[in-house]
Every structure is written in C-alpha cells, then in structure tokens.
C-alpha cells in the first residue's frame with residue numbers, strides 16, 4: 382500500500398527536519414536525485430532548465446549545477462526571479478542563461494527539458510509565457526522531466542489544469558494526489574519517488590498495489606467447500622436488460638464465488654445456457670448484488686430493503702443506488718460512477734469529477750456504506766473518511782458492461798468474507814490488473830474470463 386500525501390503533510394515533514402536537523406540539506410538531496418534521473422533518462426545532449434521563483438526552481442538550479450560540468454546546460458528564469466544560491470551555483474558550474482525567445486528557439490537542439498517552474502507552491506495554471514513554452518515543448522516532442530510535479534497542476538487535486546506534460550516526474554518522500562488521480566496523473570508520465578529523509582506519517586489516502594491484491598485474495602484451502610467460500614445472490618438484469626445479468630454472473634463466477642444464485646428478472650434459460658453452474662432461485666447466501674441492468678424497475682426499493690431486512694451485505698449498483706433504504710448501511714458497498722454519485726448527492730457529474738475524493742467521502746459518511754466511485758481512477762471511501770485508490774488499469778476497460786462485471790466480482794468477494802471496502806479495492810483492482818495483463822478491446826465478459834488465470838498468477842507470485 383502506498384501512502385499518498387498532501388502538500389501540507391510534506392511541508393510539515395520538511396519543517397520538522399528544519400527544526401530538528403538544521404544541517405540536513407533537503408534541497409541538495411532533491412537536486413541530486415533530479416540530476417541523477419536526468420542523466421538516466423537522456424544521458425547526452427543539452428539540458429534546458431525552466432526555473433521558477435521558489436524552492437522548486439532551487440531544486441532545478443542545484444540539479445543544473447550538478448549537470449553542467451559534464452553536459453551543456455541552459456537556464457531560463459521563467460519568472461525573472463530565482464533562488465539566489467542555486468543560480469550562483471549553476472552559473473559557476475557553467476550553465477548559461479537564455480531568455481524566453483532563446484529558450485523556445487533552443488528546444489530543437491535540446492534532449493531534455495527540466496521543468497522546475499513550480500512545485501508544491503503551484504497555483505493552478507501557468508502564466509502566459511510559461512504556457513507558451515510548455516506548448517512548444519509538446520510541439521517539438523522534447524522529453525520533459527518535471528521536478529516534484531508538472532508545473533501548473535495543483536498537488537492535491539485530480540484536475541488537469543493547464544500544465545507541463547511530463548514524460549518523467551521526480552517527486553520526494555511520497556506521491557501526491559496529482560500523481561495518482563486521473564486526469565492529472567496523465568500529465569506526470571513515469572513517476573520516480575525519491576526518499577530525501579522526510580519522516581512522513583500515514584494519512585487517510587493511500588493506493589493499493591498488486592501485492593495487496595495478491596495478499597488479500599480469498600484463496601481456498603484444503604478445508605474449503607462451496608459454502609465456506611461464499612454464496613452470492615445475484616439480483617441484476619431485467620427483461621429489458623438481460624445482458625447485465627450475464628455480466629454480473631460472469632464477474633461473480635470468474636472471481637471464484639463458491640456458488641452463484643440468480644434471483645433476477647432476466648430469463649433463467651438464458652443464464653443457464655451460458656453458466657450452467659449458476660443456481661436459479663433464492664436460498665442461503667452471504668452477500669447479494671443488486672441493481673445492474675434493472676432499468677426503471679417499479680419495485681426497486683423493496684428489493685433493496687429485502688437485503689437490509691435479511692442483514693445481507695449488498696453490492697448496490699446502477700438503478701438500485703436511487704432506492705437506498707434508510708439507516709446505516711454497514712457492510713454494504715455502493716458502486717456509483719460519477720453521474721450516479723452526483724444524483725445521490727444532489728450535485729452535478731462535473732462537481733463529482735472535480736471533487737472525487739470529497740464526494741466519495743461524503744456519500745460514505747452519509748450512508749454508512751463503503752463507496753466505490755468508478756472511472757479512470759477508482760476511489761473506495763469508508764465511512765471513517767479513509768480512501769483507498771484501486772490499482773489503476775488501462776482505458777480499454779472503459780466500455781458498457783464493465784461496471785456490471787465489476788459488481789459481480791465485488792459480490793463474490795463480499796460473500797467470501799472480505800469487508801466491503803476491501804471487496805471494492807480488490808474487485809476494482811483485479812479488473813484493472815487483468816486489463817493491464819491483457820490489453821486490447823476485449824468485451825467485459827471476455828476480459829472477466831481471463832481473470833482466473835491472472836488471479837492464479839498473482840496469488841502464486843506471493
């Protein structure tokens with residue numbers, strides 16, 4: 382599990398070092414890492430460093446001082462001002478200053494641009510002159526290495542403000558939200574996290590890794606039977622949308638449910654012809670999946686209430702999300718996409734997309750359920766306010782029906798005994814990991830059929 386830290390948490394940790402170990406040169410360590418990675422990314426050729434007015438620019442200047450003795454280095458002071466000691470060191474080492482016109486003109490001969498304009502102190506967006514330079518870097522296809530974060534992004538946000546588009550980003554101590562939350566994360570390129578000796582405390586935002594999914598996967602043991610592995614009741618699909626029933630059953634079966642019972646309104650013959658191991662009809666079970674493909678069902682509320690009355694942990698998807706029963710939904714997992722979460726909260730999809738963490742947290746706090754907010758970045762919020770980001774996957778998964786499969790996967794995991802938040806994290810992650818290992822336009826059901834092999838690989842890698 383990787384901790385994701387806010388700008389404030391990093392600044393507090395830096396302050397602690399300044400207060401307790403005044404001799405430690407944090408900027409020197411940061412600059413050394415930037416120079417080392419710059420040489421690793423492009424070992425030869427001219428490096429142009431775009432330098433801002435604060436400490437981020439200082440990192441760039443001290444990195445320039447380390448690079449200039451063995452390769453040509455140009456400096457562009459993007460906002461006029463620069464860290465004085467850093468500038469002196471860079472110039473002393475042989476770096477040469479250019480103006481804005483010279484900076485853009487030299488791009489054609491540069492092998493690397495180091496973006497050290499702004500970092501943690503970045504206000505969203507870029508001043509016009511810097512925006513022009515960033516656009517020119519893209520036009521010339523120059524490799525950009527951003528220091529701490531692509532200048533223009535907000536360290537704590539997912540929003541893709543006008544910013545540099547980096548091929549590599551070197552950050553310090555831990556990733557910040559902008560490095561892992563889409564769409565901002567797509568501006569960062571490959572992320573290098575460097576330890577500069579900050580002592581950081583765990584917060585309430587973290588990202589799951591493949592190793593967590595492997596560790597948490599409910600692998601059956603000698604004593605397992607179909608009941609102990611977990612029976613999941615799937616009430617999804619309808620006469621109008623029978624496909625959703627097949628998709629959620631496919632998810633539950635391929636995630637390894639001990640038994641799948643189908644109680645929805647899609648024709649049972651259809652289910653049996655595709656999945657003969659599914660048992661049609663009600664019976665004992667450990668969890669239920671509700672809502673995918675219900676459409677405008679008139680008795681949605683009573684079907685959701687039924688799960689609450691039977692104290693059955695539920696995965697609540699799609700239309701069932703608008704018929705949540707009153708009271709705390711402890712042990713439940715809600716799986717909205719941004720539009721659905723907006724409707725639940727009474728705000729717009731755009732608001733949810735701009736404030737995904739806050740919205741997922743609010744829904745979890747309000748309902749008492751865990752909330753899996755689906756999309757390019759998938760957030761699992763708990764009522765406590767803790768948020769775990771699922772392992773990310775490629776955008777191949779972004780197609781109709783992926784959510785129905787995901788609901789089935791999560792249902793099987795909930796039935797196996799995982800707590801709701803973990804079922805959400807593991808379910809969303811396994812779908813993404815499968816898509817990463819099998820890239821291409823697979824249909825959601827074809828992709829789910831590849832999951833068992835990936836689960837076997839993952840759990841045998843332990």
Ligand SMILES: NC(=O)C1=CN([C@@H]2O[C@H](COP(=O)(O)OP(=O)(O)OC[C@H]3O[C@@H](n4cnc5c(N)ncnc54)[C@H](OP(=O)(O)O)[C@@H]3O)[C@@H](O)[C@H]2O)[C@@H](O)CC1
Nearest residue numbers: 407408411434435436437499500501502503504506508529
């Ligand atoms: N502290 C340490 O020892 C260590 C710090 N480290 C490094 O320091 C970085 C943080 O440094 P920082 O706090 O100086 O902020 P930084 O990101 O350089 O920006 C502030 C300046 O930019 C300006 N500005 C911002 N946005 C703007 C915009 N859109 N358009 C125009 N101007 C804008 C802003 O102007 P103002 O808001 O004051 O008007 C201010 O002048 C951190 O990311 C890491 O790289 C590492 O070396 C480890 C040790």
Ligand SMILES: Nc1ncnc2c1ncn2[C@@H]1O[C@H](COP(=O)(O)OP(=O)(O)O)[C@@H](O)[C@H]1O
Nearest residue numbers: 718755756757775776778779781782783784785
């Ligand atoms: N950009 C993206 N990258 C990766 N996965 C995505 C992206 N956008 C959406 N997804 C995936 O697609 C699924 C879409 O779910 P949803 O919108 O509920 O679809 P449906 O209701 O049609 O099944 C989510 O589970 C998410 O995993």
Ligand SMILES: [K+]
Nearest residue numbers: 499528530532
């Ligand atoms: K930067």
